[in-house]
Amino acid sequence: xxSTQFRTAQExxxxxxxxxxxxxxxxxxxxxxxxxxxxxxxxxxxxxLGLLGKNVRMxxxxxxxxxxxxxxxxxxxxxxxxxxxxxxxxxxxxxxxIDFYSIMEEACQDFFRTGYAxxxxxxDISEDAKENTFAVxxxxxxxxxxxxxTFTHQKIRGGRIISVFKVWEKxxxxxxxxxxxxxxxxxxxxxxxxxxxxxxxxxxxxxxxxEQFAELDDKVATGIELxxxxxxxRKKSSRKFFGESVLTPIWDILQEVSEIQTQIRSERxxxxxxxxxxxxESLQRAQRVDDVEPNQQNSKQRKVSMDQAVFDMNQEVxxxxxxxxMPQYIQRDLQTITIGSQEINNLLSRAASIVGxxxxxxxxxxxxxxxxxxxxxxxxxxxxxxxxxxxRMEQLAKASTEIYWQWKGDKKExxxxxxxxxxxxxxxxxxxxxxxxxxxxxxxxxxxxxxxxEIWPDMSEEEREKMQQEIKDEQESxxxxxxxPVELDxxx
Numbered sequence: 001x002x003s004t005q006f007r008t009a010q011e012x013x014x015x016x017x018x019x020x021x022x023x024x025x026x027x028x029x030x031x032x033x034x035x036x037x038x039x040x041x042x043x044x045x046x047x048x049l050g051l052l053g054k055n056v057r058m059x060x061x062x063x064x065x066x067x068x069x070x071x072x073x074x075x076x077x078x079x080x081x082x083x084x085x086x087x088x089x090x091x092x093x094x095x096x097x098i099d100f101y102s103i104m105e106e107a108c109q110d111f112f113r114t115g116y117a118x119x120x121x122x123x124d125i126s127e128d129a130k131e132n133t134f135a136v137x138x139x140x141x142x143x144x145x146x147x148x149x150t151f152t153h154q155k156i157r158g159g160r161i162i163s164v165f166k167v168w169e170k171x172x173x174x175x176x177x178x179x180x181x182x183x184x185x186x187x188x189x190x191x192x193x194x195x196x197x198x199x200x201x202x203x204x205x206x207x208x209x210x211e212q213f214a215e216l217d218d219k220v221a222t223g224i225e226l227x228x229x230x231x232x233x234r235k236k237s238s239r240k241f242f243g244e245s246v247l248t249p250i251w252d253i254l255q256e257v258s259e260i261q262t263q264i265r266s267e268r269x270x271x272x273x274x275x276x277x278x279x280x281e282s283l284q285r286a287q288r289v290d291d292v293e294p295n296q297q298n299s300k301q302r303k304v305s306m307d308q309a310v311f312d313m314n315q316e317v318x319x320x321x322x323x324x325x326m327p328q329y330i331q332r333d334l335q336t337i338t339i340g341s342q343e344i345n346n347l348l349s350r351a352a353s354i355v356g357x358x359x360x361x362x363x364x365x366x367x368x369x370x371x372x373x374x375x376x377x378x379x380x381x382x383x384x385x386x387x388x389x390x391x392r393m394e395q396l397a398k399a400s401t402e403i404y405w406q407w408k409g410d411k412k413e414x415x416x417x418x419x420x421x422x423x424x425x426x427x428x429x430x431x432x433x434x435x436x437x438x439x440x441x442x443x444x445x446x447x448x449x450x451x452x453x454e455i456w457p458d459m460s461e462e463e464r465e466k467m468q469q470e471i472k473d474e475q476e477s478x479x480x481x482x483x484x485p486v487e488l489d490x491x492x
Contacts, residue, residue, distance in 0.1 A: 003201040025113030027065030115243035279324035356381035
């Protein structure tokens with residue numbers, strides 16, 4: 001059977017980058033366990049050659065992991081589901097059953113690490129076909145290959161989950177690719193035999209060739225007229241289909257921090273393995289113990305023995321000839337360690353400024369004269385990062401929950417479902433209004449409805465709808481467009 005292309009070179013390249021971002025976001029900067037055998041950050045040649053010792057490696061400073069963990073902790077607060085003004089008890093029970101909060105926390109990690117998160121709602125049919133169970137899984141960002149539409153404004157209506165793996169067969173590794181192709185109403189399963197992990201083409205084989213896929217059908221009808229997969233993006237250009245990782249603008253800084261820390265470590269190793277430098281004339285010859293006595297060696301062996309002379313490093317007196325080098329130990333360079341440590345702090349401070357997060361995330365204290373307005377702007381920037389992430393996580397949780405509800409086939413309609421994450425910061429109502437006012441003008445970060453809910457969390461749903469209607473009426477009476485920014489008065 002001829003080879004069939006199951007992915008493009010561009011898709012493979014994006015998949016590799018997603019794998020690198022995930023690895024660095026997890027704090028693993030120099031792992032060779034990638035499909036192409038390359039680490040996320042390059043390893044210097046002097047370490048590959050073992051010049052500092054075969055067990056000395058690049059030091060992994062997990063600054064990227066610390067950044068991701070803090071942003072996830074601030075984003076994933078207590079999550080609630082309500083229908084109207086009442087708690088959605090049945091949904092909350094299902095969340096508890098599948099540990100949905102942990103699933104959402106993992107999705108949030110993908111969201112910040114790679115710039116997008118993708119969830120798949122799965123239905124398992126029981127053997128007697130009388131009862132269905134539902135689960136939610138996060139798709140590995142490097143395994144998600146959406147069928148991209150022609151134009152960026154169009155929605156994704158299908159996609160492939162491609163899992164590349166190897167099996168030990170006939171004293172060698174054989175690579176395979178398992179492909180789940182999801183379209184609206186159907187999912188198709190295919191298995192390919194590959195020449196290597198980076199293959200774009202493969203020989204399609206029967207699912208039954210591998211035991212783990214033997215019971216799968218080639219094509220299955222899902223029973224719902226929608227895609228059971230949802231993707232949400234972080235900061236994204238209108239010309240792209242994927243969001244941008246929070247690590248992208250500081251990628252080189254993270255690499256440089258680890259390189260400097262490795263250099264500092266090499267100076268410490270020099271101290272642990274101190275060497276004596278002295279004039280050769282001041283050193284005493286040690287007695288050699290060879291397998292062959294000198295008088296039994298030929299002339300060539302005796303010359304080698306002289307060239308490889310051993311000196312006594314325990315002698316108490318070192319007679320130094322006039323003008324010769326004084327004996328000294330070659331030790332660590334304290335200045336290199338001090339300057340290197342300061343430069344690491346400077347780089348992390350620069351990274352915090354570029355991303356728009358507090359220096360405290362990298363365990364750095366604010367030093368010097370701090371300008372109050374500058375600090376407020378930086379705090380508001382970080383606050384917007386978190387508010388935007390909360391909005392995306394709420395959208396993702398709502399989409400997966402609605403797919404579950406529709407798939408479940410319950411006759412009760414799920415109207416006015418609202419999923420909210422608790423506010424992450426202790427802010428006054430005036431501060432909330434200020435942040436929402438800054439985020440609302442472009443309608444890209446937060447909607448008017450979301451702003452009202454954040455500023456007046458104690459309002460009932462009916463009161464919020466009434467306020468929205470009043471704002472709309474005022475806009476229409478003033479002849480304004482519906483998406484014109486509206487000043488929200490926190491003291492109302």
